[in-house]
Amino acid sequence: MAVEAPIRFGILGCAEIARKLSRAINLAPNAELCAVASRSLDKAKAFAAANGFPSHAKIYGSYDALLDDPDIDAVYAPLPTSLHLYWAVLAAKKNKHLLLEKPVALNVSEFDAILDAVESSGVQLMDGTMWMHHARTPAMKDFLSDADRFGQLKTVHACFSFAADSDFLKNDIRVKPDLDGLGALGDAGWYCIRSILWAANFELPKTVIALPGAVLNDAGVILACGASLHWEDGKSATLHCSFLSNLTMDITATGTKGTLHVNDFIIPFQEKEAYFSTGTKTGFDELVTGWLPQPSKQVITTDLPQEARMVREFANLVRAIKNGSKPETKWPTISRKTQLVLDAVKASIDKGFKPVEVVY
């Protein structure tokens, strides 16, 4: 079998996160860094030079020009959320497969417009939630899916906070209503919601309630908030996301027979090795002076960083489409569910922390 040509990537914009993705595209065996576009040609040149672009990579002074390049298969779009609707739709219309940063849109109706464009063109859409692609993630999922080791899911708690500095809190796009207007909910909260849905097999909750005490900046952008999610069958989840607390990223999932803990789910502590803790039918010794059995640590070593695995997976899907397959609907479906719940948390905050029904 002939080796197939790598999928040719262009990057829209020179966001900080694009540096990590440039490396990931270089690391992925089936992907190639072919172009970068910025509204400033100089900025794009400097970005390419600093981030390992090959000498033949094209440098564009506009996103349009990159999207018009017939030699680009796929784009990575780390743009401010308010620009997703326009550029994602245009990219799809130009037949570019689309690796889109999270949150995928300002709300689900915008995302549905993106989905329409993507479906019309038959291109692949995947969001940039890297941890979904870590080798640890299916290992954790195996545990959660195990009727003997974990049982039935009862509760999930997820949190993601980091302590933004004063410059971030004044100037970052994530605190600007016209750029990433969903603030900490769109950024950190996205991951919490995704992790909860992931643990719940992407079954949507029936009701979402934001917890009182959401912190907004003067422009009305969320800097910290919490929510609880409730399913028909009695499962529940809580989440907390914040720009105002020290870096913390936990999933705790409890089932009838087991417990999962992971404290670095979004960015593992180290790149080459990651772990999580599992307990099954944990109980106490006879006098209740210790645990029997105790939880244990599961260690996962990785071949490639999670972001390179994401690129590899995405490029595999693009390759399959080039070879006649249909786009994989799993990824846009879970993007949409994540956005739906995110919208419900936002709506609950806007309604004064009233319950909001989630309607698919």
Place this chain on the structure above:
Amino acid sequence: MAVEAPIRFGILGCAEIARKLSRAINLAPNAELCAVASRSLDKAKAFAAANGFPSHAKIYGSYDALLDDPDIDAVYAPLPTSLHLYWAVLAAKKNKHLLLEKPVALNVSEFDAILDAVESSGVQLMDGTMWMHHARTPAMKDFLSDADRFGQLKTVHACFSFAADSDFLKNDIRVKPDLDGLGALGDAGWYCIRSILWAANFELPKTVIALPGAVLNDAGVILACGASLHWEDGKSATLHCSFLSNLTMDITATGTKGTLHVNDFIIPFQEKEAYFSTGTKTGFDELVTGWLPQPSKQVITTDLPQEARMVREFANLVRAIKNGSKPETKWPTISRKTQLVLDAVKASIDKGFKPVEVVY
């Protein structure tokens, strides 16, 4: 200096947990197991024989008889919560110092009646929340109190669940409305609330809201519930307590500069060594592919099990009173605050998950 005589303990009832406390009283250097009472003399005899009571220990066939014994300084009362009011008040009136199991009462007004009796008699009251006395607890508190390592407290999440078997769910006193009518909230939830208040320096929240989806049994006793707590200054906390999920007992506290994790706060995994994890100003490496610095594990070795340290501390306070000091008010004060918040969670559930103001 002459060695002072140990404090002489009597135990009211032969509850399962009294076995652990009998061992603890034997282990504590300043305490002595002197009596046990049960409504069944045979049961009390068997209990004393099985739990290391010295041969001179007295065996009583009624609680009254034990309380009338002038040679008993202090009683440990692991009675069903519904009996606390009667027996704790009587014990105080009989001038017995009182180590009272949690929850301390069915509600704060009952506890206030107990406090009145205790204050009138000048005896010491302490509740049986053992983990407060572990050597790890002040070490964790040092971290939380450190302006540089932890900063200002922003959020706490606490959970305690265990998977009760069908016999427990049918027959245990903790599922019976006339015995431990507060169910999982009074049992597991007590620890969660205590841990949250502990992390918040026992500052009471302004508002408590139970989360929807509390599970009650046919008799109306809580089997699982959650709540969020909200302070004036924006701090918040969530808790989940349950008899219906696998054993899990976490505190996660995030501050502006640090994060604390502990996953065995109530009963440490092992008796002789316990740990917790701390992160300070944790962040990412340059490309956001790992953490820098990473959290670290703090290991604490213990001289005595936490329950023996509790007995030792309690007996020290009793000894001080015998030597002329006043009772230590710290312990009943935090018992009362814990009960107040517990009452608020219960009231919120009873009101259909409406916010309840906590009034001291």
